[in-house]
Amino acid sequence: MKVIESLKIKEKAYIxxxxxGMKIIIIPKKNTKKKYVIWGTHFGSIDNRFIMPQTGEEVxxxxxxxxxxxxxxxxxxxxxxxxxTLMALGLDANAYTTNDHTAYLFECTDNFxxxxxxxxxxxxxxxxxxxxxxxxxGIIGQEINMYDDDPGWQxxxxxxxxxxxxxxxxxxxxxxxxxxxxITPDVLYKCYNTFYHPSxxxxxxxxxxxxxxxxxxxxxxxxxxxNQGEIKRIYPQKENSINKAEKTAQMEVSLPMFMMGFKDxxxxxxxxxxxxxxxxxxxxxxxxxxxxxxxxxxxxGILLAQPELDYEWSHEYAHVLISGFSQKPELVKQKIDExxxxxxxxxxxxxxxxxxxxxxxxxxxxxYNSVANIGRMFLADSMKGINxxxxxxxxxxVTKEYTQNVxxxxxxxxxxxxxxxxxx
Amino acid sequence: xxxxxxxxxxxINLHQINTENYKTNLYAVFLATPLARGExxxxxLLGAVLRRGTANLKSQEQISKELEDMYGASFNCGVEKTxxxxxxxxxxxxxxxxxxxxPEKLNQKCLGILFDIVFNPLIINNAFNPEYVEGEKKNLKxxxxxxxxxxxxxxxxRCIEEMFKNKPYGLYKFGYVEDIEKITPEQLYDYYKKxxxxxxxxxxxxxxxxxEELLANVEENENIKKLQGREPKYVVNNEVTEKKEPTQxxxxxxxxxxxxxxxVIGLDIQNTEENSRFIASVYNAVLGGGANSKLFQNVRExxxxxxxxxSSYLRTKNALFIRCGIEIKNYQKALETIxxxxxxxxxxxxxxxxxxxxxxxxxxxxxxVTEEQDTEITYYYGQELSxxxxxIEKYKKYISEVSKxxxxxxxxxIKINTIYFLKD
Numbered sequence: 001m002k003v004i005e006s007l008k009i010k011e012k013a014y015i016x017x018x019x020x021g022m023k024i025i026i027i028p029k030k031n032t033k034k035k036y037v038i039w040g041t042h043f044g045s046i047d048n049r050f051i052m053p054q055t056g057e058e059v060x061x062x063x064x065x066x067x068x069x070x071x072x073x074x075x076x077x078x079x080x081x082x083x084x085t086l087m088a089l090g091l092d093a094n095a096y097t098t099n100d101h102t103a104y105l106f107e108c109t110d111n112f113x114x115x116x117x118x119x120x121x122x123x124x125x126x127x128x129x130x131x132x133x134x135x136x137x138g139i140i141g142q143e144i145n146m147y148d149d150d151p152g153w154q155x156x157x158x159x160x161x162x163x164x165x166x167x168x169x170x171x172x173x174x175x176x177x178x179x180x181x182x183i184t185p186d187v188l189y190k191c192y193n194t195f196y197h198p199s200x201x202x203x204x205x206x207x208x209x210x211x212x213x214x215x216x217x218x219x220x221x222x223x224x225x226x227n228q229g230e231i232k233r234i235y236p237q238k239e240n241s242i243n244k245a246e247k248t249a250q251m252e253v254s255l256p257m258f259m260m261g262f263k264d265x266x267x268x269x270x271x272x273x274x275x276x277x278x279x280x281x282x283x284x285x286x287x288x289x290x291x292x293x294x295x296x297x298x299x300x301g302i303l304l305a306q307p308e309l310d311y312e313w314s315h316e317y318a319h320v321l322i323s324g325f326s327q328k329p330e331l332v333k334q335k336i337d338e339x340x341x342x343x344x345x346x347x348x349x350x351x352x353x354x355x356x357x358x359x360x361x362x363x364x365x366x367x368y369n370s371v372a373n374i375g376r377m378f379l380a381d382s383m384k385g386i387n388x389x390x391x392x393x394x395x396x397x398v399t400k401e402y403t404q405n406v407x408x409x410x411x412x413x414x415x416x417x418x419x420x421x422x423x424x
Numbered sequence: 425x426x427x428x429x430x431x432x433x434x435x436i437n438l439h440q441i442n443t444e445n446y447k448t449n450l451y452a453v454f455l456a457t458p459l460a461r462g463e464x465x466x467x468x469l470l471g472a473v474l475r476r477g478t479a480n481l482k483s484q485e486q487i488s489k490e491l492e493d494m495y496g497a498s499f500n501c502g503v504e505k506t507x508x509x510x511x512x513x514x515x516x517x518x519x520x521x522x523x524x525x526x527p528e529k530l531n532q533k534c535l536g537i538l539f540d541i542v543f544n545p546l547i548i549n550n551a552f553n554p555e556y557v558e559g560e561k562k563n564l565k566x567x568x569x570x571x572x573x574x575x576x577x578x579x580x581x582r583c584i585e586e587m588f589k590n591k592p593y594g595l596y597k598f599g600y601v602e603d604i605e606k607i608t609p610e611q612l613y614d615y616y617k618k619x620x621x622x623x624x625x626x627x628x629x630x631x632x633x634x635x636e637e638l639l640a641n642v643e644e645n646e647n648i649k650k651l652q653g654r655e656p657k658y659v660v661n662n663e664v665t666e667k668k669e670p671t672q673x674x675x676x677x678x679x680x681x682x683x684x685x686x687x688v689i690g691l692d693i694q695n696t697e698e699n700s701r702f703i704a705s706v707y708n709a710v711l712g713g714g715a716n717s718k719l720f721q722n723v724r725e726x727x728x729x730x731x732x733x734x735s736s737y738l739r740t741k742n743a744l745f746i747r748c749g750i751e752i753k754n755y756q757k758a759l760e761t762i763x764x765x766x767x768x769x770x771x772x773x774x775x776x777x778x779x780x781x782x783x784x785x786x787x788x789x790x791x792x793v794t795e796e797q798d799t800e801i802t803y804y805y806g807q808e809l810s811x812x813x814x815x816i817e818k819y820k821k822y823i824s825e826v827s828k829x830x831x832x833x834x835x836x837x838i839k840i841n842t843i844y845f846l847k848d
Contacts, residue, residue, distance in 0.1 A: 032445055138728035253572075254569040325570070358495050359492040361496070
């Protein structure tokens with residue numbers, strides 16, 4: 001196995017690419033009782049059009065299939081549900097679907113190998129019938145209703161609608177009641193056979209393990225499959241502008257909520273990690289707890305807490321998000337815009353830059369406190385083709401000059417939008 | 425054992441948890457005082473004002489800069505209800521010195537800042553800074569008004585409010601809008617002095633710690649030296665103290681703009697025998713603890729009535745809460761199904777397997793107490809407040825010993841107190 005190491009935080013990752021194309025990452029953690037395994041396929045809500053490698057057939061699927069498939073994977077021919085079986089072993093089991101991947105996981109203190117048996121069994125054995133697919137539509141319909149009532153989720157979907165015209169990132173991960181009504185066992189099998197091939201999957205394991213032994217245990221549980229060619233995913237063309245600058249909705253909330261977005265149009269493949277670190281530094285310098293702007297807005301009662309700051313990216317999308325609550329969301333936006341122009345004009349303050357850089361280092365190290373965080377992080381990063389340790393290692397290389405360039409490149413007025421949820 | 429408790433002064437304890445499991449050290453100060461209508465709003469405001477500035481670090485901005493410079497140490501504070509106590513919680517988390525990019529001393533500085541925030545506030549003319557008090561009054565008002573934003577949480581809080589009407593536990597932890605206006609900076613400071621001199625104070629330190637160094641950092645801290653010993657005023661709650669008066673089943677319905685209905689049912693446990701909390705935990709796990717539970721299986725899986733269905737056990741009040749998100753038209757059917765499950769529990773209509781699975785779930789969650797720093801602190805603090813000290817090993821033993829007969833007997837002492845339904 002290939003070993004990569006982070007000396008600063010004293011952790012190692014063992015990585016193996018199997019012959020069938022599956023990637024396995026093991027991060028041993030001595031002295032922890034918890035063990036965590038997460039098995040992900042590079043199939044998320046944005047993958048709604050693709051060419052099946054086996055047949056060359058081009059397939060369009062209804063919105064929400066990746067998530068629907070995730071729900072259905074647990075069901076077994078004998079009527080049992082694998083989620084129940086895992087819980088019965090005392091394991092904390094779950095699954096989730098994001099824009100770009102679907103993951104099956106559990107965390108446990110005991111019965112790890114029994115759990116691994118079940119996990120690897122159900123993920124490799126789909127069972128979809130007309131009847132069980134119909135029944136699931138009721139449950140997922142309830143889940144969609146729940147998201148409809150969630151102002152935070154609507155806020156997010158609306159900013160995606162502002163930033164993108166046709167990119168599937170703007171779709172609800174669960175789809176709509178209407179779109180899921182079109183899902184059939186045939187669609188599910190097509191997606192399963194394409195995306196749940198080992199060559200499209202990554203497994204991350206974290207806990208008190210001996211890596212070589214564990215690797216063998218995983219291999220023993222894999223069902224042989226014929227190699228598969230690359231999956232050709234078809235996405236809309238990259239968009240050179242945003243869709244619209246503003247979207248406002250009304251819901252039953254006490255305070256208006258806002259989410260500002262800056263679309264990273266270029267989204268170049270170079271220096272991904274440095275860019276991500278630079279953006280986090282910039283966001284903290286701009287509106288973090290110690291910033292002049294936050295002080296002003298907080299003291300004037302315009303912000304109640306530091307906004308949430310985020311940079312989301314994959315190869316198909318990339319954007320900066322700033323979100324929070326405020327009586328005056330338009331004013332917050334105006335003030336943030338002004339502060340950005342000022343930073344662009346005057347350059348970054350040296351003292352602030354180095355202090356925030358120290359803070360960001362701490363934020364990355366804290367991620368290594370739990371096996372679950374480590375597992376999720378390595379999986380998500382691996383889906384994007386990067387290695388999580390690089391955030392710790394590349395941290396030193398991010399200079400003030402580079403960060404200034406990122407500020408000028410990404411925080412552009414014409415790529416900016418805002419989503420607002422107002423009270424009824 | 426990795427846990428030890430030392431009395432610093434009467435009513436002031438230092439709790440130390442030695443662990444090498446984390447990249448961080450976590451420090452906490454908890455102030456406990458009985459819940460009272462006239463004081464909840466003051467307590468909620470106090471935490472918010474204290475974090476605005478200390479005699480040494482006069483503004484939030486200065487505090488934030490200090491923390492960022494210590495590799496993003498993070499400060500957090502909040503109020504909680506634990507039994508009939510209102511707890512003001514202050515946390516400071518910092519990287520363990522071992523994982524810094526270059527050697528630096530952080531521990532003493534960290535504790536110093538935490539104590540400074542809690543015990544050495546910025547005082548101007550015998551009052552808190554009026555600007556801070558006014559600002560935080562506005563914020564608190566908005567926080568209280570925001571309780572409608574999360575519908576599931578709101579429904580749960582409302583059920584508790586109805587169930588404990590005119591009792592301390594029915595009070596809202598953030599207080600009441602109508603009480604905010606009249607609070608002055610002088611009055612808040614007077615209240616602060618009274619609180620600090622009478623409340624129960626617990627200091628928790630978790631991480632890679634040197635015993636002598638830690639004790640010195642606490643005992644020789646100027647702010648700790650200033651504190652007087654006290655006969656701490658607080659309420660001891662445990663299953664033995666919570667005698668329930670017989671009540672009629674009370675149904676409360678409210679309307680709001682929701683697409684999914686939120687059903688919350690509050691139940692009283694009449695059994696007040698010592699150690700019945702272990703039986704109640706198992707009862708709760710069988711009824712609504714996880715994906716195998718009766719509620720999840722029958723309300724969600726078999727009938728597709730809900731997306732969420734589960735229950736929780738509130739140990740300090742000897743009460744249970746059932747919570748479901750349902751389609752509004754399914755209210756009667758969901759309620760009937762839930763009541764059937766309660767009857768099943770009384771009649772012992774659950775298998776030994778259900779019982780064993782539920783125990784495994786609880787045992788796994790107890791095992792994981794030591795895998796999260798704040799969870800471990802909360803575990804020991806819960807024992808401290810309820811005056812029931814049980815080691816993690818003993819706790820597991822008690823859970824293992826619970827029999828089906830125990831659970832059935834307990835089931836027959838459980839009665840619905842309040843049914844709360846939030847609909848459109």
